[in-house]
Amino acid sequence: QVTLVESGGGLVQAGDSLRLSCTASGRDFDGYAMGWFRQAPGKVRDFVAAISLSGDKIIYKDSVKARFTISRDNSRNTVYLQMNNLKPEDTAIYFCAASWQFTTQDSQKYDYWGQGTQVTVSS
DSSP, X not given: XXXXXXXXXXXXXXXXXXXEEEEEEESOGGGEEEEEEEXXXXXXXXXXXXXXXXXXXXXXXXXGTTTEEEEEEGGGTEEEEEEOSOOGGGOEEEEEEEEESOOXXXXXXXXXXXXXXXXXXXX
């Protein structure tokens, strides 16, 4: 069992930066690939980024690739999402998720989910 807790969301202006954190409790954090997803009001949950167990494989949604960076610190059981040059369309609840073995944008491959953290970007 893995429990995920996100933090770092907030209200910012367009062009600002935020760093989201997701800390896991439980066993074998370094056995899980980690992902970030987001859900905007009235929309389905959407993939943002994912990172493999060791961090050697990383994938991004095309629209965030030049602005967001995913990273992880296995010694701290934490995955991060650095978000730069935020835009109003980045407004959403951001969720982290853990997948046993799969570094993927497929949400169905993820086994555990956090409760989410709200990011609001004003224009």
